[in-house]
């Protein structure tokens with residue numbers, strides 16, 4: 001029995017090796033065909049337009065032809081995808097694919113430089129295509145107004161030479177990694193948050209894949225996105241532009257790419273650092289000979305972010321421990337005594353807050369710091385209503401406050417937070 005299993009495993013390994021070798025031959029054939037099909041076909045316009053890069057010894061006419069025959073898929077037309085798209089379109093890449101399922105919001109405009117006031121509320125993929133074709137009418141752009149998922153990823157990625165991960169969530173990072181490994185495509189992966197950015201190329205030139213570096217996903221509650229943590233537009237501009245640069249280097253087969261290295265940009269100190277990444281993991285779940293992932297999986301579940309799990313984690317309260325914005329509005333209108341606590345950080349509190357509310361950040365509540373006068377302020381059973389931006393942190397805060405104020409006063413979570421207040425009570429109250 002054991003001997004049989006060993007021969008099955010050996011045969012499977014041999015098949016994988018044969019498949020890899022077949023793919024290498026296919027790639028070789030593809031580039032040979034490309035070089036013959038495109039040889040000597042720069043138009044006068046191309047020469048005039050790209051002359052400043054054609055005269056670079058690393059590019060030359062041959063290189064420009066390679067770029068013209070290349071295709072790049074940009075996943076995410078946000079803070080990173082926009083600058084990356086700009087430079088790829090300008091460089092004379094033949095075809096760009098753009099995947100994004102979102103629409104342009106006003107809070108995108110400080111960094112997502114392909115979108116504008118004219119394209120607010122339009123699908124980002126459409127808005128990006130229009131902007132890119134304005135820059136370069138020769139460029140072919142294919143848009144995919146869908147969420148990239150296991151069901152569609154292989155089909156969408158298949159036609160492209162290289163993929164840019166310009167998204168903002170861990171599940172899509174694993175999905176793109178696995179799809180690129182299965183399809184044998186390089187993945188230029190960028191990220192930016194606050195004043196810092198990072199960049200590398202996975203699955204290229206014998207370098208590691210994303211799973212080699214991060215075999216298991218981080219706990220969902222430790223992940224911060226731009227919406228919560230903030231980001232400076234120029235920082236996404238730096239990283240997105242570098243993603244375009246790395247893609248061009250890969251397409252031109254130049255040395256010195258970031259495969260096997262991670263570039264870290266610190267915008268506060270204006271410094272770049274290079275960190276050597278660990279080599280490919282011999283037992284990597286997707287890129288090694290011992291791979292267990294041979295087709296795409298459920299990435300939201302893998303990353304522990306299934307909507308139901310997330311809801312469970314957040315639903316820490318019973319319904320009588322919460323209040324709707326409408327009911328809170330009636331209490332405020334009737335001028336019954338009450339206390340509104342806002343648990344966002346002080347910088348966010350400064351942006352906007354409900355009149356008369358008191359700012360006690362969630363961290364302080366969890367650590368039970370500076371809450372001493374709260375019992376006094378609520379004595380006689382003055383009810384406490386807790387706000388945050390969208391109604392998640394406030395639930396956690398209420399859980400703690402109810403223990404703290406037990407026997408003194410009742411604390412309730414305001415369902416939906418300040419967003420609900422804006423949409424259902426007062427449109428003039430700002431949201432962000």
Ligand SMILES: Nc1ncnc2c1ncn2[C@@H]1O[C@H](COP(=O)(O)OP(=O)(O)OP(=O)(O)O)[C@@H](O)[C@H]1O
Nearest residue numbers: 076077078079100101102147148167168172226227
């Ligand atoms: N699986 C996916 N399929 C398609 N597009 C995706 C996927 N995951 C993320 N994106 C897109 O990637 C882009 C990332 O952009 P960015 O990081 O600037 O954040 P944002 O979602 O636009 O803004 P914010 O985080 O501030 O609300 C977004 O436009 C988002 O729609």
Ligand SMILES: [Zn+2]
Nearest residue numbers: 209212284287
């Ligand atoms: Zn790997």
